[in-house]
Amino acid sequence: MQGKQKKIFNKTALYVILALLALVWIVPVFTLVVTALKSKQDFYSGIGLFQLPENIAWGNFINAFTKGRLFTYMKNDLIVSGFKVPLGILVEALAAYALTRLNIKHKTGIFIFFLIGMMLPMQAALVPINIIYSKLNLLNTYFGLFYVYIGFGISFGILILRGFMKGIPKDIDEAAYLDGCNKWQMFLHVILPIVKPAIATLFITDFLSTWNEYLLASVIINDNAMKTVPVGLMTFVGEHGTDYGYLCAGVLIAIIPVMIVYLFFQRYFVEGMAGAVKS
Amino acid sequence: MKKRVKTNIGSYIFLMPALIIYLSVIVFPVFYSLYISLFKWNGIGDMEFVGLNNYINLFVSDPIFITALKNNIIWIVLTLVVTMTIALALAVMLNKQFKGRTFFRGFFYFPCVIAPIAVSIIWRWIYNPSVGFINEFASLLGLDFSQSWLSDPKVSIYAVFVAALWQAVGQPMILFLAGLQGVSTEVLEAAVIDGANGRKKFFKITIPLMKETFVIVIATLIVAAMKVFDVVQGLTGGGPNNATQMLSTYMYSQTFTYNNVGIGTAISCIMVIIMMLVIVPYVSFTAKDD
Numbered sequence: 324m325q326g327k328q329k330k331i332f333n334k335t336a337l338y339v340i341l342a343l344l345a346l347v348w349i350v351p352v353f354t355l356v357v358t359a360l361k362s363k364q365d366f367y368s369g370i371g372l373f374q375l376p377e378n379i380a381w382g383n384f385i386n387a388f389t390k391g392r393l394f395t396y397m398k399n400d401l402i403v404s405g406f407k408v409p410l411g412i413l414v415e416a417l418a419a420y421a422l423t424r425l426n427i428k429h430k431t432g433i434f435i436f437f438l439i440g441m442m443l444p445m446q447a448a449l450v451p452i453n454i455i456y457s458k459l460n461l462l463n464t465y466f467g468l469f470y471v472y473i474g475f476g477i478s479f480g481i482l483i484l485r486g487f488m489k490g491i492p493k494d495i496d497e498a499a500y501l502d503g504c505n506k507w508q509m510f511l512h513v514i515l516p517i518v519k520p521a522i523a524t525l526f527i528t529d530f531l532s533t534w535n536e537y538l539l540a541s542v543i544i545n546d547n548a549m550k551t552v553p554v555g556l557m558t559f560v561g562e563h564g565t566d567y568g569y570l571c572a573g574v575l576i577a578i579i580p581v582m583i584v585y586l587f588f589q590r591y592f593v594e595g596m597a598g599a600v601k602s
Numbered sequence: 603m604k605k606r607v608k609t610n611i612g613s614y615i616f617l618m619p620a621l622i623i624y625l626s627v628i629v630f631p632v633f634y635s636l637y638i639s640l641f642k643w644n645g646i647g648d649m650e651f652v653g654l655n656n657y658i659n660l661f662v663s664d665p666i667f668i669t670a671l672k673n674n675i676i677w678i679v680l681t682l683v684v685t686m687t688i689a690l691a692l693a694v695m696l697n698k699q700f701k702g703r704t705f706f707r708g709f710f711y712f713p714c715v716i717a718p719i720a721v722s723i724i725w726r727w728i729y730n731p732s733v734g735f736i737n738e739f740a741s742l743l744g745l746d747f748s749q750s751w752l753s754d755p756k757v758s759i760y761a762v763f764v765a766a767l768w769q770a771v772g773q774p775m776i777l778f779l780a781g782l783q784g785v786s787t788e789v790l791e792a793a794v795i796d797g798a799n800g801r802k803k804f805f806k807i808t809i810p811l812m813k814e815t816f817v818i819v820i821a822t823l824i825v826a827a828m829k830v831f832d833v834v835q836g837l838t839g840g841g842p843n844n845a846t847q848m849l850s851t852y853m854y855s856q857t858f859t860y861n862n863v864g865i866g867t868a869i870s871c872i873m874v875i876i877m878m879l880v881i882v883p884y885v886s887f888t889a890k891d892d
Binding site for chain 1 (some may be wrong): 610612613614616617619620621623624626627628629630631632634635638692695698700706708709710712713715716717718719720721723724725727728730735768825828829831832835836849850853854857858863866867869870871873874877880884
């Protein structure tokens with residue numbers, strides 16, 4: 324009986340702690356939403372943070388989307404991510420395939436060589452990339468941006484895909500070769516379908532990190548028409564620094580796509596990431 | 603014999619795209635940075651060879667660089683103590699069996715998916731000294747204070763850290779959850795039979811069994827702490843009066859604001875060297891099972 328009481332007490336304590344923490348966690352989002360609903364006039368009238376305005380300022384959202392160029396920023400980000408993510412995964416999968424299943428020398432050495440890139444700070448490549456890009460006229464281009472993104476994603480992608488591919492039994496290769504598959508057919512029709520879960524996880528984490536990247540984009544892009552969301556948001560802050568309602572509406576719009584992706588594919592993060600690490 | 607050589611070359615073709623992109627985006631630029639760091643250069647005019655002077659000057663006569671270095675170390679300590687503890691505590695709670703577990707896991711992880719730049723804009727507003735959330739909340743409770751969080755050099759770095767913490771805690775939490783799931787329940791049950799209580803079980807058995815997870819978490823947290831940029835840049839840009847300057851932000855402003863490209867690249871090379879000190883043991887640990 325006592326044990327059971329203790330169990331109930333423990334469970335209640337757990338819920339209370341988690342609920343309190345969740346309350347603290349939600350503060351930034353709560354602040355963002357209630358502020359986005361207020362117009363500039365509301366702030367002058369001295370409305371409290373926790374009060375709702377009489378008229379919800381939908382204009383904030385419309386202005387942010389059009390005059391604030393958020394539509395352009397989101398379009399650009401979608402194009403860059405749309406190229407970076409599939410191409411990056413293809414390149415990484417090819418390399419991981421070679422590193423796990425093909426007859427090449429120094430596999431571990433090459434793998435470690437690729438791995439180092441994961442820890443290098445982007446800053447170390449920033450100035451040369453800027454110099455080379457300005458010579459090749461690649462500044463302010465989609466290609467310029469997604470090319471460096473692929474480069475900086477390679478290490479992590481190879482790490483994950485190699486881990487998964489290593490787990491596939493070698494018997495499959497033998498069987499496929501006996502059936503007359505060559506290396507490319509084997510890659511496309513045998514290995515890729517098996518590592519689909521890993522590709523799905525990569526697809527989503529890659530999309531988010533590309534969508535959210537700021538440092539490289541801030542150096543490669545300075546034309547307003549080509550900016551991605553994070554760089555655009557900083558421009559947005561520079562232009563409307565004190566109009567917090569408008570600003571928060573912009574941020575809210577900018578993070579809605581990732582919220583949707585997250586809600587739909589949540590299991591790929593929490594379960595997928597854990598699985599990827601274990602392998 | 604001949605056939606074998608041919609198949610080998612065919613195998614290397616699979617590696618080529620990744621290798622070419624990796625060499626051109628990362629390897630070559632890093633060495634190029636190293637080269638530039640030996641010059642005094644404004645990015646446009648002639649380059650003047652100065653040897654290691656950029657490095658020496660940074661350490662000997664640049665107090666802002668020293669502040670930045672210190673701040674990175676403070677940041678590492680804060681992440682290892684605060685972020686890691688909270689992440690572990692959350693992971694332990696969310697590893698228990700209860701209704702709503704999946705929801706809470708997803709809930710605490712979700713700030714990780716928001717762009718750090720967006721996070722910094724949100725927190726700027728929370729820290730607003732006159733009408734921000736914290737000071738408004740205090741006045742709601744009847745407390746009369748208005749602290750300026752980001753413009754006070756004494757507290758600004760901690761204020762920035764809290765914003766970063768909110769965003770970053772989900773990642774190590776997931777890693778810890780994965781580690782906890784790897785701890786076999788049989789071992790834990792055996793410990794209970796042997797008379798271990800909850801706390802003892804956790805510190806004497808669970809934690810030692812998660813050694814690998816700890817290595818991964820610590821390494822990734824240190825690397826992330828060395829790299830931290832977006833949140834700081836978005837919240838303070840290194841200010842007030844360089845109080846939140848990090849190596850990354852200082853490199854950025856030296857290079858792109860003040861056009862001291864030689865000094866900027868020297869800072870980035872110092873970042874690489876510090877990272878290497880962390881990476882080499884980590885990589886050898888990761889590759890050990892090969």
